[in-house]
Each structure stands twice: as C-alpha cells, then as structure tokens.
Amino acid sequence: MSVNAVVPAPGTPFVKRVEGLSGQKVLKCIQCGKCSAGCPAAFAMDFTPRQVMRALQLGLPSDELLGASTIWVCLFCQTCSVRCPMELDIAGVMEALRLVAIEDKHPAAQKNIALFHRLFLWGIARTGRLHEFGLGGMFNVRSRQPFLNVSHLPKMLFSRRLPVLPPWPWSKGAGEVRRIFRRVQAAQKASRGSHA
Ligand code: SF4
Numbered sequence: 220m221s222v223n224a225v226v227p228a229p230g231t232p233f234v235k236r237v238e239g240l241s242g243q244k245v246l247k248c249i250q251c252g253k254c255s256a257g258c259p260a261a262f263a264m265d266f267t268p269r270q271v272m273r274a275l276q277l278g279l280p281s282d283e284l285l286g287a288s289t290i291w292v293c294l295f296c297q298t299c300s301v302r303c304p305m306e307l308d309i310a311g312v313m314e315a316l317r318l319v320a321i322e323d324k325h326p327a328a329q330k331n332i333a334l335f336h337r338l339f340l341w342g343i344a345r346t347g348r349l350h351e352f353g354l355g356g357m358f359n360v361r362s363r364q365p366f367l368n369v370s371h372l373p374k375m376l377f378s379r380r381l382p383v384l385p386p387w388p389w390s391k392g393a394g395e396v397r398r399i400f401r402r403v404q405a406a407q408k409a410s411r412g413s414h415a
C-alpha cells in the first residue's frame with residue numbers, strides 16, 4: 220500500500236495508542252522530509268521516518284508498521300526530533316511503535332532482532348557501557364549462529380576497534396546506570412499492576 224496517498228484518516232485505535240504513548244500528534248507533520256534526510260539509519264529502513272508519520276496520518280493497518288524493520292532499526296539518536304520544524308518527537312513515535320509491538324507480541328521484521336536488543340540492554344544494565352565483543356559473542360551463541368560475522372574479527376581486533384575485555388562492572392557511572400534500570404523496572408511493574 221502506498222503511503223503517499225493524500226487523504227488523512229487518523230484516529231484509529233492504533234494511532235491513538237501510539238499518540239498516547241509518544242505524546243505526539245501525527246497530524247502536525249507537514250511531510251517536509253527533514254527527519255528522513257538526517258536519519259543515519261534510513262538506508263536500512265523499509266519505511267523512512269517521514270513515511271512512518273504519513274502511514275500514521277493515513278491510519279494504515281497497524282501490521283504494516285509493527286511488522287516493519289524501521290522500528291527495530293531506529294537508533295533513537297534523536298536526529299529526526301531535533302530537525303523537525305514542527306517540533307515533533309519522531310524518535311518518541313518510533314519508541315511507542317516498538318513498545319506496542321512488544322506489548323502485542325507482534326513478530327519483528329528481522330529474525331532475532333528482538334534478541335539483539337535484549338542482549339544490548341542486558342549488557343548496558345550490567346556495566347553501564349556497551350561491550351561490542353561480548354554482545355557479538357552472546358548474540359551468536361543465543362541465536363545459534365556461531366560463525367556469524369566471524370570473518371570481520373581479525374581486522375577489527377588488529378585495528379583495536381573491538382576491545383576484548385569488558386568494562387569493569389564497577390566502572391565510573393555503572394552504579395548510576397544500574398539504578399536507572401532498576402527504577403524503570405519498578406515503573407514497569409507498577410504500570411502492569413495498575414492495568415491488571
Ligand atoms: S521533519 Fe517533522 S514535519 Fe517534517 S516530515 Fe518529519 S515529522 Fe513531518
């Protein structure tokens with residue numbers, strides 16, 4: 220289905236849910252495309268940020284967006300939100316879409332991408348910093364692809380772009396990050412309890 224059709228049809232329950240979670244009004248988007256032009260991950264997305272906003276404006280079926288690679292490829296770098304002339308927080312919209320996909324257990328566009336995200340957050344929660352070598356190894360083991368990307372290892376190790384040792388769990392700021400994760404988990408628990 221094309222996302223460039225001209226008649227907005229907002230207000231479906233799905234769109235209202237995304238607007239509620241993100242606090243953004245999708246009809247404010249004027250389709251200027253500045254978000255997509257600055258997005259460092261747009262090349263890998265099946266819907267660019269501008270197209271995501273248009274799809275929401277048009278009230279496209281939720282499956283189209285929840286099944287898109289875009290919501291998992293988004294890096295939450297906030298470039299789109301900073302560039303938007305309408306001060307829309309597009310990164311927040313992406314996050315809301317990902318939350319809906321997780322809540323609804325909607326299958327992700329790419330196999331194992333949710334696993335990658337879980338391992339990424341697990342690593343950050345433990346040490347406060349990303350340890351790429353550990354993340355890659357864990358991902359290969361957990362996704363049962365032991366040799367995935369192994370051919371890149373020698374070059375990256377030789378150029379010292381991939382530290383083998385992890386950051387110390389007690390490194391600067393790690394405790395603070397752990398406290399943030401604990402607060403988020405407590406808030407999630409409370410939110411689940413209030414919806415039960
Ligand atoms: S930058 Fe803002 S107004 Fe422009 S297309 Fe993106 S979301 Fe819409």
Ligand code: SF4
Nearest residue numbers: 258293294296297299
């Ligand atoms: S937050 Fe996501 S959609 Fe926005 S510019 Fe960054 S990667 Fe692209």
